[in-house]
Amino acid sequence: MTKPFSERLVLLIGIFVAVLGSLFPFFWFVMTSLKSQIHVEAIPPTWWPDGSLTFYESVLFDRHVLTSMGNSLIVASSTTVIALLIATPAAYALARLRLSGKAWMLGGLLCVAMFPQLVIAGPIWQILKRLGGLNTHWGLVLPYVTLTLPLAVWILATFFKELPLELEEAARIDGCTAWQTLSKVMLPLAAPGLFTAAILTFIYAWNEFFFALLILTDPAKHTLPVGIALFQGEFTMPWGEIAAASVIATLPLIVLVLLFQRGIISGLSAGAVKG
Amino acid sequence: MAGLALQHVTKIFGRTTVLSDVSLEASDGEFVVVLGPSGCGKSTLLRVIAGLEPQTSGSVSIGKQIVDRLTPRDRDVAMVFQHYALYPHLTVRENLAFGLKMRKESPSVIETQIAEVAELLEIQSLLNAKPQELSGGQRQRVAIGRAIVRKPRLFLFDEPLSNLDARLRASMRVELKKLHRRLNVTMVYVTHDQIEAMTLGEKIVVMDHGTIQQIGTPDHVYHEPGNPFVAGFIGNPPMNLIEGIVKPAATHVEFHAGALTLHLRAQADVYAERGILGIRPEDVCLTRPGTNHLVLDGMIDVHENLGGDHLVYLEVHRHRLVARTTAETAKNIGQSVPVYVPEEKLHLFINHNRIPLKRHE
Numbered sequence: 001m002t003k004p005f006s007e008r009l010v011l012l013i014g015i016f017v018a019v020l021g022s023l024f025p026f027f028w029f030v031m032t033s034l035k036s037q038i039h040v041e042a043i044p045p046t047w048w049p050d051g052s053l054t055f056y057e058s059v060l061f062d063r064h065v066l067t068s069m070g071n072s073l074i075v076a077s078s079t080t081v082i083a084l085l086i087a088t089p090a091a092y093a094l095a096r097l098r099l100s101g102k103a104w105m106l107g108g109l110l111c112v113a114m115f116p117q118l119v120i121a122g123p124i125w126q127i128l129k130r131l132g133g134l135n136t137h138w139g140l141v142l143p144y145v146t147l148t149l150p151l152a153v154w155i156l157a158t159f160f161k162e163l164p165l166e167l168e169e170a171a172r173i174d175g176c177t178a179w180q181t182l183s184k185v186m187l188p189l190a191a192p193g194l195f196t197a198a199i200l201t202f203i204y205a206w207n208e209f210f211f212a213l214l215i216l217t218d219p220a221k222h223t224l225p226v227g228i229a230l231f232q233g234e235f236t237m238p239w240g241e242i243a244a245a246s247v248i249a250t251l252p253l254i255v256l257v258l259l260f261q262r263g264i265i266s267g268l269s270a271g272a273v274k275g
Numbered sequence: 276m277a278g279l280a281l282q283h284v285t286k287i288f289g290r291t292t293v294l295s296d297v298s299l300e301a302s303d304g305e306f307v308v309v310l311g312p313s314g315c316g317k318s319t320l321l322r323v324i325a326g327l328e329p330q331t332s333g334s335v336s337i338g339k340q341i342v343d344r345l346t347p348r349d350r351d352v353a354m355v356f357q358h359y360a361l362y363p364h365l366t367v368r369e370n371l372a373f374g375l376k377m378r379k380e381s382p383s384v385i386e387t388q389i390a391e392v393a394e395l396l397e398i399q400s401l402l403n404a405k406p407q408e409l410s411g412g413q414r415q416r417v418a419i420g421r422a423i424v425r426k427p428r429l430f431l432f433d434e435p436l437s438n439l440d441a442r443l444r445a446s447m448r449v450e451l452k453k454l455h456r457r458l459n460v461t462m463v464y465v466t467h468d469q470i471e472a473m474t475l476g477e478k479i480v481v482m483d484h485g486t487i488q489q490i491g492t493p494d495h496v497y498h499e500p501g502n503p504f505v506a507g508f509i510g511n512p513p514m515n516l517i518e519g520i521v522k523p524a525a526t527h528v529e530f531h532a533g534a535l536t537l538h539l540r541a542q543a544d545v546y547a548e549r550g551i552l553g554i555r556p557e558d559v560c561l562t563r564p565g566t567n568h569l570v571l572d573g574m575i576d577v578h579e580n581l582g583g584d585h586l587v588y589l590e591v592h593r594h595r596l597v598a599r600t601t602a603e604t605a606k607n608i609g610q611s612v613p614v615y616v617p618e619e620k621l622h623l624f625i626n627h628n629r630i631p632l633k634r635h636e
């Protein structure tokens with residue numbers, strides 16, 4: 001079925017504006033990162049880069065960006081793994097058990113996800129100080145896990161709820177233990193939900209700035225967002241380098257999303273359509 | 276292979292009693308059908324037998340063994356679910372193999388067993404398909420295949436045909452019957468469809484609201500229903516039931532229901548009390564039968580032609596009676612006709628129990 005031309009035109013313009021609007025800042029950064037210093041500061045600004053890779057060179061070799069990236073990888077992947085290990089059984093229980101007050105628990109989780117960061121920053125800092133977690137990676141992973149758990153539990157619980165109970169009973173009669181039922185039947189079927197929860201958790205931990213700045217003070221332990229922000233000198237704003245580092249920081253996410261794209265799309269739309 | 280016995284099984288969820296004091300037995304190789312309306316606890320009964328749900332009290336034994344403490348895995352039963360419950364992420368072959376793999380069978384045994392079952396159910400060509408590529412009937416076959424491939428000692432079926440269309444249901448009924456004859460394993464089959472119960476069951480267990488109403492052969496529950504519920508639930512159209520007052524007299528039993536008064540030439544151990552008189556539609560005659568009978572004045576209200584049979588809705592002394600006849604006798608609507616009721620076909624119930632009518636000539 002083809003729509004009339006005028007309708008399609010409106011659609012196309014809409015899509016174009018949306019894509020342009022969200023991609024333009026990124027596009028500008030990519031352009032900037034490929035310029036040389038003279039062009040960056042040129043007035044009026046030049047559009048097209050000269051293809052110089054000097055910013056990349058200086059970012060990669062002088063500015064600890066690789067170290068920060070390693071730190072980010074450690075923090076983001078630990079957060080993802082730990083959050084999912086906790087969220088999966090929790091979501092399964094919330095989806096399956098006939099608990100009284102289940103609605104309250106799910107509601108409470110949602111509230112936790114909505115706390116403004118500033119409100120909990122103080123207590124978290126105090127707790128970490130007591131535990132000796134300040135300026136350590138695990139000290140950062142701990143609040144990240146707490147903050148990402150609610151969303152992960154919600155996504156997974158929605159998935160588990162949609163899987164028919166009969167399937168689980170069939171598995172148990174076929175000889176599965178409770179653990180095998182989860183690992184051999186429920187998890188493979190909830191895979192899109194797992195991917196979605198994992199990616200969203202990973203992106204959150206990868207991008208998070210505020211707690212990373214608060215908890216990590218040693219430059220050798222900084223994650224990427226903080227590392228990049230601290231490029232800023234006392235009197236200068238090294239736009240070119242910031243742009244190059246930002247591009248580098250975004251690449252892993254793009255790769256990740258492209259890899260799991262199909263799983264995520266079916267995951268994000270799963271709640272909407274039964275089937 | 277083994278029989279099954281339930282002793283005083285009760286299941287309570289929170290405040291609702293779903294099964295109440297259920298006792299039943301299936302001998303080795305018997306085909307038992309549990310028949311009851313929707314929501315009466317049939318699925319719960321199967322889930323208790325399978326060990327998916329612990330009973331509140333009572334005990335379940337399979338063979339000579341009490342299985343109350345065994346997990347579903349160790350009870351060695353197979354269940355076919357109402358919605359098939361095939362694993363969507365596995366192919367048909369993997370679905371069939373799943374239970375065998377979980378029980379650590381060797382690959383060669385699994386292979387031969389799958390081949391055997393696939394041939395029996397004629398699903399060889401489907402082995403590499405995923406469940407969502409199959410039609411309802413094909414899924415049902417695979418679900419049955421998954422149950423029999425493991426050679427369990429007891430089969431449980433939870434309304435396996437209710438999602439199929441009428442034709443497929445009829446042919447699957449026949450196949451299930453053949454399958455049972457061939458495998459000769461104890462089967463418990465749950466349904467709300469009385470035709471399935473009558474055609475498949477060697478023994479029928481009629482349930483309502485979590486309690487057993489009657490247990491017997493199909494003939495027994497049909498011809499000697501133990502109470503008005505069974506009488507009304509089995510048979511299509513259901514038995515005509517008339518509420519009234521029963522009064523014993525020296526030589527006969529009187530039955531009064533509004534404008535209707537009947538003198539039954541029989542005796543029964545009753546006092547004057549409320550009762551229900553029942554007669555099956557096929558026993559209500561519009562032509563004079565050879566046996567002892569009562570004659571009533573009727574008026575034809577509605578006439579339905581079912582092809583072979585005809586249903587005639589009659590008004591008899593202000594009561595509605597349905598007659599099932601073969602001949603197209605008197606089909607003029609509004610016409611007055613004599614209605615003949617053979618006395619030995621009447622059923623009398625008092626306080627939800629069947630009261631035998633002892634006839635004397």
Ligand SMILES: Nc1ncnc2c1ncn2[C@@H]1O[C@H](COP(=O)(O)OP(=O)(O)OP(=O)(O)O)[C@@H](O)[C@H]1O
Nearest residue numbers: 288289291293312313314315316317318319320467
């Ligand atoms: N886990 C449970 N918790 C509370 N109540 C339940 C539970 N399982 C079943 N019930 C209740 O028990 C009653 C019987 O349910 P069951 O599924 O056994 O009925 P059924 O005879 O199989 O019905 P149907 O023909 O509709 O499948 C229902 O009223 C149901 O609400």
Ligand SMILES: [Mg+2]
Nearest residue numbers: 317318319433
């Ligand atoms: Mg049921």
